[in-house]
Amino acid sequence: MNLVMLGAPGAGKGTHGNLISKKLGIPKISTGDVFRHHIEEGTELGLKAKEYMDKGLLVPDDIVMDIVDWRLNHGDCHKGFIFDGFPRTIAQAEHLDKILAEKGEPLVRAINLEVDDDVIIDRMKNRRVCPKCGATYNILHIEEEICDECGTALIIREDDEEHTVRKRIVEYHKKSQPLIDYYEEQGILFRVKGNEGITHAQEEIFKDLEK
Ligand code: ADP
Ligand code: ZN
Secondary structure (H helix, E strand, O other): OEEEEEEOOOOOHHHHHHHHHHHHOOOEEEHHHHHHHHHHHOOHHHHHHHHHHOOOOOOOHHHHHHHHHHHHOOOOOOOOEEEEOOOOOHHHHHHHHHHHHHHOOOOOEEEEEEOOHHHHHHHHHOEEEOOOOOOEEEHHHOOOOEOOOOOOEOEOOHHHOHHHHHHHHHHHHHHHOHHHHHHHHHOOEEEEEOOOOHHHHHHHHHHHHOO
8 A cells, every 4th residue: 555645734744644554554654754863863864954944945856765765675665655745746756656666566545635825834833743753743732742652842843933834835836736736647646625623534535545
């Protein structure tokens, strides 16, 4: 079961990706998490990615593709995978298609989470993340700013500052929105409304995957 999640920053790709990952027993691969991990470790790659991320820009395709190649050879993807935040450009999508064609496996679905821009900006103001495991929370829905999964104190992600969020949304419309047509043409796009509750959207996603 090879899946990708599409949607603007803050649309809920991470949250849905985690739930799908647990339910189907496939790894969720977040390119953003991989970059943040490298930044924390202070690797060369991390330094390079940070330059772009702090400005709300996309990390260049060649860097992203290297990471994806490495991650897909990691050995835990034999039952499939769900990508969160990849692909974000047509070139990345074509790269993924090429890898899958070599393996003789199809991409089953591109799940597109549709959320209005103003809802996103509002959500990002209230978003907190776990620096250890990457889980995300909305401060309006929790009592303590501590991670449920691992007990770590939550933080505000550096690029969740409002003017960076606005730039990420512009970047999304420019570079990532064309992916919707790309997957629609392949007949594997599934649109789901991300404005409403998580449970409702999950039900819709699983109803579609059972088809
Ligand atoms: P969000 O979906 O909320 O934007 P992510 O963690 O997916 O959060 O991404 C954070 C940042 O990491 C992006 O703004 C971008 O700079 C970089 N990034 C992550 N994935 C990719 C990708 N596939 N291509 C280019 N840049 C990426
Ligand atoms: Zn955690």
